Amino acid sequence: MERITRMYHIIVNPTSSSGKGMDAWREIKDILDRKNVAYKVYVLRKPGEATMVAGKLTAGRNMALNETAAMDQSKEVVRGNEEDINILVIGGDGTLNEVLNGIQEFDHTTLSCIQTGSGNDFARNMHLEKNVERAITHLLENPEEIALDYGEVTTNHQGSSAKRFLISSGVGYDANICEEVSRSRLKMVLNKIHLGKLVYVMIGVKQIFAKKTVRAKLYLDDAPVMKLPELFFVVGMNHMYEGGGIPFCPNADPTDGRLDVCLVKGMSRLKLLLAVVLVYFKKHLLFKDITNHRCKKMRLVTETPQWIHMDGETPYQVNEVIWESKGKLRFVK
Numbered sequence: 550m551e552r553i554t555r556m557y558h559i560i561v562n563p564t565s566s567s568g569k570g571m572d573a574w575r576e577i578k579d580i581l582d583r584k585n586v587a588y589k590v591y592v593l594r595k596p597g598e599a600t601m602v603a604g605k606l607t608a609g610r611n612m613a614l615n616e617t618a619a620m621d622q623s624k625e626v627v628r629g630n631e632e633d634i635n636i637l638v639i640g641g642d643g644t645l646n647e648v649l650n651g652i653q654e655f656d657h658t659t660l661s662c663i664q665t666g667s668g669n670d671f672a673r674n675m676h677l678e679k680n681v682e683r684a685i686t687h688l689l690e691n692p693e694e695i696a697l698d699y700g701e702v703t704t705n706h707q708g709s710s711a712k713r714f715l716i717s718s719g720v721g722y723d724a725n726i727c728e729e730v731s732r733s734r735l736k737m738v739l740n741k742i743h744l745g746k747l748v749y750v751m752i753g754v755k756q757i758f759a760k761k762t763v764r765a766k767l768y769l770d771d772a773p774v775m776k777l778p779e780l781f782f783v784v785g786m787n788h789m790y791e792g793g794g795i796p797f798c799p800n801a802d803p804t805d806g807r808l809d810v811c812l813v814k815g816m817s818r819l820k821l822l823l824a825v826v827l828v829y830f831k832k833h834l835l836f837k838d839i840t841n842h843r844c845k846k847m848r849l850v851t852e853t854p855q856w857i858h859m860d861g862e863t864p865y866q867v868n869e870v871i872w873e874s875k876g877k878l879r880f881v882k
Contacts, residue, residue, distance in 0.1 A: 555635055556587035558606050560599050560648060562640030562665070563592055569665040570640050573681050577639065577663065580685050588637075599644050603651030607634050607658050634658045635881070637688075641666015642716060646860035649699060649713050649878070659879045661688055667793070668749065668861060670716050674788035674803065677882055687882070694881045697803050698787045701875035702859055704867040714859040717791040718872055720849060721763070721782025722813065724856035725756050726792060728863040749793035757822055762815045763855060768848040769810065779815025785847055785872040786811065791861075798841055799831045808874050810842040847872045 563571040574590070581588055591602045634657060638648055645662055652658050663684050664672035671677075678684035702718050703711045717723075729752050762779035769775070784791065785808040786798045798809035816824070816838045824833045833839050854866035 555633075556589075557581075557635050557637045557661075559588055559590040559637045559639065560602055560644070561590060561592045562599070562638075562644040565640040565644060565665045565667075573663055573665045574639050576681050577685050580682065580689075584689060586689060593640075593644070597647065599638075599640075599647035600651035603636060603648040604653055606636065607651070607653040632657055636660050638662040639665060642668050642671050642860050643862055645671055645715055646713075646862055649715050649860075652878075655876060655878060659694065659881045661692075661881045670788070670790045670792070670794065670861075673790050673794055674716065675880070675882060692881045694879055695804065696877045697880045698806055698874055699876055699878050700785060700787060700808060701873050702857070703871045704857065704865075705869040706865045706867045709865065712859050712864075713875065714787075715878070716788050716860045717784050717786040717797075718857065718859045719782055719784025719791075719811075720851070720855045720857050720867070720870060721780060721784075722756055722760050723782050723784050723792055723797075724858040724863055725760050726752050727858040727861045728856045729756070730861075731863060749795075753792070753795075753825060754822070757818055757825065764852040766850045767812070769842055769844040770846055772844075775812075777814060780851065781813040781815060781821070783810065783812045783847075783849060785809070787874070795828055796831050797828065797833075800841070806874055807843050807845055808847060808872060810844060810847060812840050812842065814838040845874055 559574070561570055561574045563574070593599055636648060636658065638645055638660065639662070641664060643666065648660065662671065662677070663681060664677060672679070678687060697715070700714045700718060701711050702714060726749060730748055733748055733752065760781065762781050765777045765780040767775040767777060767783060784797060786801050787803045787808065789796045789799055789801045791797060797811035801809035816836065820836060824836055824839060827833045827835065834841060849870045851868045854868045856863050857865070857867050857870060
C-alpha cells in the first residue's frame with residue numbers, strides 16, 4: 550500500500566457529545582496506524598485549549614508545541630509535506646470555532662474535521678460523512694480542498710478582542726437559545742441517548758415566549774440605516790444552517806465572500822411559533838417581518854445589552870457589534 554505522506558495534527562475534544570469524541574479518536578487511530586499515516590494528537594483537557602494548540606501549531610512551521618498544552622500521544626514519524634500544517638478536529642462546532650480562532654497563518658494551514666458534537670451544523674452544511682471510518686478513509690485517500698469564508702466579530706464589550714466564526718454569529722433569539730443550551734443539564738442527558746438536537750428545539754420554543762424584543766439600528770454595508778423599534782434577532786451566516794439544523798439563510802454560499810443575514814422583527818408569539826415550524830421547510834420568508842439580506846459588513850446597535858453567539862458559543866452580552874466577512878480558510882474533506 551502506498552504511504553500517505555501528509556502529516557496530521559489531530560485535536561480531540563474527548564467530552565464532545567458525552568464522550569463520542571474519544572470513541573471516534575480510538576477508531577481513527579486504529580485506521581491511521583494500519584495505513585501508516587503520520588500524526589500527532591492533542592487531547593484537550595479544558596475550554597479554550599484548542600485555540601492555544603492551533604495557535605502554537607500555526608505561529609511558525611518550526612515552533613515546538615508546549616508539552617503542557619495538551620496530552621501528547623504522538624507517533625515518531627517523518628513529516629511528509631513541510632509546506633502545510635494539516636489540522637484534523639475531532640469534536641463539535643465549538644471545538645472548530647476554538648481552532649479557527651487560534652490559527653495564526655491561513656495560507657499554509659488546512660483544516661479538516663470529524664464532527665462528534667450535538668449540533669454539528671458545520672458537518673450538516675458541508676454534507677460531511679457521518680460514518681467515522683468512511684469519513685477518515687475519504688479524507689486520506691480522496692481529499693477535496695475548498696476555500697471557505699470565515700467571518701469576524703468585534704464588539705464594545707470591555708476587554709474583548711475580535712473573534713472569528715465559521716458558521717454564524719447572531720444577537721437576540723438564537724444567541725439566547727445558545728446561552729441556555731450551554732448550561733442545560735438536559736443536553737447532557739439527551740446526548741447520551743443520541744437525541745442532543747432535541748434540546749435546541751425545546752429551548753427554541755421556550756425562548757419564543759421568554760425573549761423580549763429590543764430597539765435597535767442596523768447598518769448593512771453602505772445602505773441607509775434600518776431603524777428597528779422591535780428587533781427579535783439578527784444573525785450573519787456563512788452557511789445555511791445553524792442552531793442544530795435551522796436553515797435561516799437557505800441561499801447562503803460559504804464561498805462568495807459575503808455574509809447572508811436573517812433579520813426577524815417584532816411578531817406575535819403565534820406567528821413566531823408558526824415561523825419556527827416553517828423554517829424547517831425553508832418557508833419562513835413568507836412572513837414580511839422575516840427577511841434575508843446579503844452584505845460584506847454589518848453593524849448593530851441595540852438599546853440594551855444582548856447575548857451574542859459565535860458558532861453557538863456565548864461569551865458575553867453586548868449592545869454594539871460589527872460583523873464582517875473576513876477571509877478564506879482552506880478546508881479539506
